Amino acid sequence: MRPKDITVSDSQSKTQPEPGAARPSPTHVTLAVVLQVRDADLSVLLWQRARPPFSGAWSLPGGYLGPGDTLERSIRAHLARKVDVAELSLLEQLETLSDPGRHPDEWQLATAYLGLVPLGLDPALPEDTAWHAIDELPGLAFDHGAIVLAGRERLRAKLSYTNIGFALAPTAFSISELSAIYTAALGYPVDPTNLRRVLERRGLLEATGERRAPGREGGRPAAIYRFASRDLEVTDQFAVLRPPRPAE
Amino acid sequence: MRPKDITVSDSQSKTQPEPGAARPSPTHVTLAVVLQVRDADLSVLLWQRARPPFSGAWSLPGGYLGPGDTLERSIRAHLARKVDVAELSLLEQLETLSDPGRHPDEWQLATAYLGLVPLGLDPALPEDTAWHAIDELPGLAFDHGAIVLAGRERLRAKLSYTNIGFALAPTAFSISELSAIYTAALGYPVDPTNLRRVLERRGLLEATGERRAPGREGGRPAAIYRFASRDLEVTDQFAVLRPPRPAE
DNA sequence: GCAAAAGTGTTGTGTCTACACCCATGT
DNA sequence: ACATGGGTGTAGACACAACACTTTTGC
Numbered sequence: 001m002r003p004k005d006i007t008v009s010d011s012q013s014k015t016q017p018e019p020g021a022a023r024p025s026p027t028h029v030t031l032a033v034v035l036q037v038r039d040a041d042l043s044v045l046l047w048q049r050a051r052p053p054f055s056g057a058w059s060l061p062g063g064y065l066g067p068g069d070t071l072e073r074s075i076r077a078h079l080a081r082k083v084d085v086a087e088l089s090l091l092e093q094l095e096t097l098s099d100p101g102r103h104p105d106e107w108q109l110a111t112a113y114l115g116l117v118p119l120g121l122d123p124a125l126p127e128d129t130a131w132h133a134i135d136e137l138p139g140l141a142f143d144h145g146a147i148v149l150a151g152r153e154r155l156r157a158k159l160s161y162t163n164i165g166f167a168l169a170p171t172a173f174s175i176s177e178l179s180a181i182y183t184a185a186l187g188y189p190v191d192p193t194n195l196r197r198v199l200e201r202r203g204l205l206e207a208t209g210e211r212r213a214p215g216r217e218g219g220r221p222a223a224i225y226r227f228a229s230r231d232l233e234v235t236d237q238f239a240v241l242r243p244p245r246p247a248e
Numbered sequence: 249m250r251p252k253d254i255t256v257s258d259s260q261s262k263t264q265p266e267p268g269a270a271r272p273s274p275t276h277v278t279l280a281v282v283l284q285v286r287d288a289d290l291s292v293l294l295w296q297r298a299r300p301p302f303s304g305a306w307s308l309p310g311g312y313l314g315p316g317d318t319l320e321r322s323i324r325a326h327l328a329r330k331v332d333v334a335e336l337s338l339l340e341q342l343e344t345l346s347d348p349g350r351h352p353d354e355w356q357l358a359t360a361y362l363g364l365v366p367l368g369l370d371p372a373l374p375e376d377t378a379w380h381a382i383d384e385l386p387g388l389a390f391d392h393g394a395i396v397l398a399g400r401e402r403l404r405a406k407l408s409y410t411n412i413g414f415a416l417a418p419t420a421f422s423i424s425e426l427s428a429i430y431t432a433a434l435g436y437p438v439d440p441t442n443l444r445r446v447l448e449r450r451g452l453l454e455a456t457g458e459r460r461a462p463g464r465e466g467g468r469p470a471a472i473y474r475f476a477s478r479d480l481e482v483t484d485q486f487a488v489l490r491p492p493r494p495a496e
Numbered sequence: 497g498c499a500a501a502a503g504t505g506t507t508g509t510g511t512c513t514a515c516a517c518c519c520a521t522g523t
Numbered sequence: 524a525c526a527t528g529g530g531t532g533t534a535g536a537c538a539c540a541a542c543a544c545t546t547t548t549g550c
Contacts, residue, residue: 024315025273028357067272068355071346096344096359098319107316109276111344176502193503194540201538213548219501220547424529441530442513449511460529461521468520468529497550504545511537518531523524 026098026107030075031062031144033094033151034083036117037168037184041133044148045082046140048128053104054141060112060148061129075113083123090116090167090232094150102143110142114151116167119181135187156186162234163204166227174212174222202235204228274346274355278323279310279392281342281399282331284365285416285432289381292396293330294388296376301352302389308360308396309377323361331371338364338415338480342398350391358390362399364415367429383435404434410482411452414475422460422470450483452476 034045046058063078065071071093076085094112102108117123125131132138134152137145158164159182168181179192199205206228211221282293294306311326313319319341324333342360350356365371373379380386382400385393406412407430416429427440447453454476459469 026276026313028274028276065274065346068348069346070348071344071357093343095341096319098317098359100316100318109319111346174502191540191542193542196503198539214501217500217549219499219549220503222502422529439513439515441515444530446512465522465527468527470529499550500548502545502547504543506543507541509538509540511539513536514534516531516533519529520527521529522527 026109028065028109028111029062030065030071030078030111030113031060031147032075032079032091032113032115033060033148034079034088034115034117035134035151035155035168035185036121036131037119037181038131038133040180040184041135042152042184042187043131044134044137044151045125046130046132047082048130049141050128057141058132058138058144059141060144062110071111072113075111075115079115082126082129083117087117087121087123088115089118089230090114090164092154092232094147094154097143097147099143112147112150114154116155116164118170119168119173119177120170158232159185162232163202163227163229164232165199165204166230167232169227172208172210172224172226174224176222178225204235274357276313276357276359277310278313278319278326278359278361279308279395280323280327280339280361280363281308281396282327282336282363282365283382283399283403283416283433284369284379285367285429286379286381288428288432289383290400290432290435291379292382292385292399293373294378294380295330296378297389298376305389306380306386306392307389308392310358319359320361323359323363327363330374330377331365335365335369335371336363337366337478338362338412340402340480342395342402345391345395347391360395360398362402364403364412366418367416367421367425368418406480407433410480411450411475411477412480413447413452414478415480417475420456420458420472420474422472424470426473452483 032045036043036045045061047061049055049057049059061079061082062075065074066077069077072091076088076091079085079088092114094114096109096111098109100107102110134148137148139145140148155164165178165182168185169178173181175192175196179190179195182190182195196205204227205225208224208226210224212224214221280293284291284293293309295309297303297305297307309327309330310323313322314325317325320339324336324339327333327336340362342362344357344359346357348355350358382396385396387393388396403412413426413430416433417426421429423440423444427438427443430438430443444453452475453473456472456474458472460472461469
């Protein structure tokens with residue numbers, strides 16, 4: 001009844017692993033698609049590889065899974081070397097990639113995570129790390145380009161039927177700021193008027209009572225809101241936020 | 249710049265892995281939540297463990313990842329020992345679990361898949377394998393109970409905004425049969441009248457022109473339909489199929 | 497008073513549920 | 524004929540987009 005294709009790590013028959021060759025057991029890395037709205041663009045945190053393979057190419061931050069770590073602890077630890085982990089407002093698993101050809105030199109599995117950073121934070125970054133607008137990505141190392149797109153799609157879908165917006169927004173914000181965040185993340189304009197009504201109907205939004213002082217050009221002061229919860233919740237199983245109807 | 253917590257599989261500094269103890273590299277298994285509507289119940293394929301840990305307990309089918317395999321090839325191969333793989337109408341990745349405590353004896357990662365089998369097929373099963381109605385599950389080994397629930401949730405959500413119904417339905421069916429399938433999978437009644445209109449509006453349904461001969465009790469013969477596509481497609485990013493409004 | 501920015505009211509539309517009604521067949 | 528099950532028509536509920544209008548501020 002025991003699977004017969006085990007080689008290493010079988011507690012009964014202990015074989016010496018053959019390093020190099022056709023490695024019997026894969027290495028495992030964790031990666032993260034860390035997204036933030038910066039300057040009205042949805043951006044991703046990339047790291048420039050210093051050595052082969054893909055030397056010089058941009059890639060997702062991450063690294064090997066350490067002994068006894070969970071996947072989540074691993075990616076948090078690797079990210080901590082790039083960004084202050086306390087600034088991550090959300091971290092969730094995306095998928096695990098296993099194509100044997102995805103790494104040229106070794107058999108490597110990769111578990112990808114989606115991480116979000118609220119607007120406004122600007123963590124200090126190491127030299128080899130930078131934000132890139134997701135619409136103008138360079139070619140990425142390995143299969144990382146596809147992973148970034150998967151992360152963006154996950155975010156876009158969840159904006160519709162969960163309160164995930166809290167993870168992109170600062171703790172307090174005006175409705176027009178929030179609308180700008182949704183617009184950047186979704187890639188199409190989101191009407192502030194209707195956005196507020198949708199989020200209010202679902203009980204996601206709370207008025208703080210404060211108001212933002214208007215700019216030098218005047219204008220009515222904006223009311224300041226916060227999200228009622230800062231934990232991910234599915235608010236509408238069957239959701240919302242359609243793109244605008246295309247003009248005739 | 250290189251992650252510092254690597255042990256094995258670092259091509260520069262080759263260290264001898266320490267087997268046993270705190271194993272430096274995890275084992276990796278693939279598991280599948282295989283679902284089918286049987287007798288008006290959504291059911292899952294389970295396998296009764298023959299040896300410790302959890303000897304005698306029911307668990308998800310699967311096994312170790314073989315050298316050079318992708319995760320998907322691995323779970324297909326393991327499932328082939330239980331069910332004819334040709335009968336799987338859908339297979340997609342769910343999540344990868346990595347809690348070090350999830351297996352009592354070894355450090356083991358598990359990647360779970362969701363598999364679907366169309367109504368009507370009744371594959372021959374080995375002695376130690378059986379279908380269980382998902383609403384009356386026994387306690388499962390490891391963390392498999394939670395994985396089953398995750399699989400069911402994924403299915404339920406996708407019934408709303410994709411054409412995933414094709415994977416639960418036979419190739420040809422009447423609307424009332426299809427409604428029974430959706431009802432079993434979702435756990436609440438789905439009106440056949442409206443189900444047809446929703447699926448037709450989205451262009452998912454095709455009339456074959458044939459009709460089903462009525463039963464011994466008479467009745468109008470049912471028109472026979474098929475799904476227009478048998479590949480998974482997201483049909484409505486922002487979807488549908490609400491539970492019935494609770495009666496006052 | 498006028499421009500600018502925020503917020504409210506209102507209308508219209510698409511998509512769904514609910515349910516009454518009509519159709520085709522067997523006995 | 525009438526019971527049984529399938530199919531159609533229609534009305535109402537809702538949630539949303541669109542957009543005109545009103546409010547509040549700075550200059």
